[in-house]
Amino acid sequence: MQPDEIQKSNIAAMHVERPDVLAIEHEEDVNYSVGVRTSLAIIALALANCCATLSNTTNTIIKFQVIAVGGAAEASWIANGNFLLTLACGPIFGSLADRLGKKWFIVGGAAVGVAGSFISASGKDVFTIIAGNVLTGIANAGCIVAIPANQEIIPNRFRPYAFGFAQTVNSAAAVAGVFTAAAFAQYSTWAWSYRLNGIVYAVSALSVLALYQPPPTAIRRSASIREILLGVDYIGMVLLAGSFACIVLGLTWGGTAYPWRSGIIIGTLTGGCAGLVIFGLFEWLVKREGALLDRRLFGSPNFPILCFVCLIDGMLLLGINVLYAQEIGDLFASQAVRIAVILSPFLITSTVGCLPAGYAMGRTKSYRILLVASLLWCSLFTGLMGLINPSRLSVALAMSALFGIGTAVTTVLPLVALGLSVPSFLLGTAGTLSISARALGGIVGVTVFTAIYNNKYAVYMPRAVITALQNLPDSQQIVPAVIGALSSPLPPPVALQTVQQLPASMIGPVLGAISVASAMAWKYVWIAIACVVLAGAFSSCFLKPVNAEMNSHVESALEKSVTREKQLHGNEATPDH
Template identity: 60%
Template sequence: MSAAAKSEVQGQHHVETALDVPINPGSVSFQEEQDVQYKLGWRSALAITALALANCCAALTNTSNTTIRFQVASVGGANLASWIGNASFLLTLCFGPVFGFLGDRLGKKWFMVGGAAVGVVGACIAGTAHTAQRIVAGQVLSGVANAGCIVSVAASQEITPNKVRPWVMGYTQTLASSAALLGTYCAGAFVKYHTWRWSYYLNAFAYFIAGTSVALTYFPPPPTLRRQETLGNIFSGLDYIGIFLLSGSLASLVIGLTWGGTTYAWSSGQVVAATLVVGCLGLVGLAVFEMFVKTDGLLDHRLFANRNFPILLFVCTIDGMLLLGVNVLYAQEIASLFTTDAVRIAVILSPYLITSLFGCLPAGYLMARTKSYRTMLVAALIWCSLFTGLMALVTPNRLRWTYAFSTLFGIGTAVTTVIPVVALALSVPSFLLGTAGTLRISCRALGDIVGITIFTAIHSNKYAIGVRRKALLAKVLGALANPAVAPPVALEQIRPALSKATVGAVLEAVSHAQTEAWKWVWVAVSCLVAVNAVVACFANPVKERMNHHVESALEHSETRMSQMAVKKTAS
């Protein structure tokens, strides 16, 4: 048999076995072609680095949110402050699964390159903005860009053999954590020494470098589903209803969670009926539609071939509440208890960010070496629960405790950032990595928004209770909060009560109320992470999947030839 004929036969075998997974949640085995001779080379190394840079864009974009209060102080529009951060999350959350679903069928490259191009435009719009509305508009484009860039996580997993995926994910997350650390320091320095606008310009530069790198280094074979179907069949079979229900439902939930308690009261019709109820009903409708009508849609039944997929989605959702939510709220706690200096805030955040960074590679190494993850994941979650709980002991006089506890729970978050991602990728068919991976990221983003909402509500409630317990503090804050009276007039009205001694008492009371409020936030975080540890105990092992299979070969080899030579079987 000729080499070309042999390659074609091998390619046909690859498609048949890769797609031989029944659309039946009861099926637990994935038959995938393996090539023990396939070796990673410089092409893969360059592509993996380029894809990691694309993933860095989302991490770097989030660091601009640490300067939101300086942005609204500069351009006004404080009522839109929450949307400066949430606009990006909303678009990423809604479009991420759509781009992942389409990427599995059409190819992932141009979603990433196109996303990066949109990101350059969005970052420049936000950086040159003179109104809060324009910043939000730029963040909307950045959210679409991040939805494309996060497809890179699945792409990097596809181009490496299954057994090497933990290493690759550790490397990818190390670069992303480095970007987060760099962005946090740069954002603080820009605010202090120049302008917050340069934080967005840095984002634009990162998008440009990432998009160019992916365009020049990433040349994969057509995805398995694309090789099996014609474009006409792919577009006619797309899950349009599922895309609409998922995007609309998630958008409604995020809008409701953003409005609630700020723009509108939680009990208002705008929040309860118009957004939260509609969003929840939409998700229920999506579940019913995907369960009984569209078996190969956004919630492809083959993703549920074992229980790992829903379990690890839950784990990633709570991890989003821990990792992303705590990133935002921890910075706020530092500002309220220790310092308002932007650079000093970044310094206090550093121990947590640094241990999160340097823990990613060891976590990937241990999983690759042991081919085991469940014990390590559960132990890391228990570790995080312990030290986030100890953060409740932090007071303005215990800065060293803050450094110690945040350093230690940062070690745990390094594990929870890497391990669930790889375990989930090894628990689903490789030709659905884009769909599975972007659903995971949307769950993390939703966890972030829900977490911030819950933790902010806890803080506000406990702070209000602490204020009411201090009669003088309540009187001062009540006067200043009166919209009918200007602050100078309000202060003049309560001047008789404000001796030098009482001013100190007021400041001490504010500090005490803030400390108590943040304590209960950390208690809530600790309890949620503990629940996550219990859920993770029920995950299945993935040792059998850590084999030589490579879904999308970049290196010149028989595997790549077979993947490139497959004939479409559909007319």
């Protein structure tokens, strides 16, 4: 028996309790063709998907928000409040959407995003901004349901093309969002960035409402709403959401609100990890049918491997979006627009590479070699980013553009391959679990990489200050004052002006010295990123092919056809007209 036949046999064996769903899963309509309805729905769903990305571009101007409203100690929660709710709610919404339908989770999520965006825009203090971002985190958990919805409305063999297009729109939104957020922060007010996001959420909700008209889901067609609601894995949802919350809280508080060795941090992280273990055991041993971590997702080893790759990709993408912007501010620029310009080679190449990545998978029906090669490529050039310093801007531009090409592939292929590796009627569950893995990777990545930077900077900065001021006659008195000022939350130029003993002529040399110290600290961050991505490349070597699943099956038909009639009314289909 061939490997693909074994995989199909395993999946079929897991469906014995629902033969009606199995029949729908393997039904193929070779005459089904994609038309205007599907094309318009793909555009609307791509717009909904990009809402989450666009809302996160406000994280690139967090320092300007804090300058305006204060609350530097709580600033990390502007981003993490959003990530935490997306992480916790995403799998819950995905599981429910597979059972009840995806449309209203997307529309409802976008509606909540409108409210959250305008609440953040109205913020006069950091807590109001955080509250708005908590709502947009919930909104994004609903909007990312658009990813599996995008894949199930077209024949399986066309999924790479459709998702390549969707991710192109998504990445283009990231580029546009970074530049508009920077422009608003520099020339108007950061609040307009949130207002723009609110407008996009509203347009997305209306577009999906009007253009996406799916039939009932396969599970909904084979069970009543009462049966579905009674079978929902409520305990698993609470365990997963609570465990994620504990881990994120521990990672966010550690080293800032509390020392890493404090009982609160150790207890929170330990509790979160223990909760995930309990969740896994509960899903595997207790909740056999309707589990959030459905056993049928594991018919192939691809699902756990690709979730791990998504976690690595989150550390790569989200970590770089946040941290590279900070490094640019440390080494090359202080103005928001200038930071966005330097960041743009990475953003642009990661955008233009999405369509070619989807096209390559669609044409070859292969993805493993390209994914492994792309991860190795990213590992190489993120490692080379460790060579940059304040005098090597051209190196930063070149290296970031090169690894941006690789991130386009790592963004598109894992999610398409994952969708083809699980039963189509569980696309929402699988897709949102993988996105949650990516969000968790982003949080872990930002936390770990920031800790690496802070530890190294704490070593190199005092040395740089001592070297820069060693020729001053009273350097022994000035150096401690300068180091103390630079350790405050104030921007370095402002902090140095508060040191009365420091001659004005020495501010420039000190700033230059600490820029070099910062570059040396960032070097270790890039080395860590390169090692993490290399681990992702190694794990991807064990992925299985999905070419057998790239067939004519359409899970949710939008065009008038025999397939849609069956999905709307059961097995009594009417002929096409």
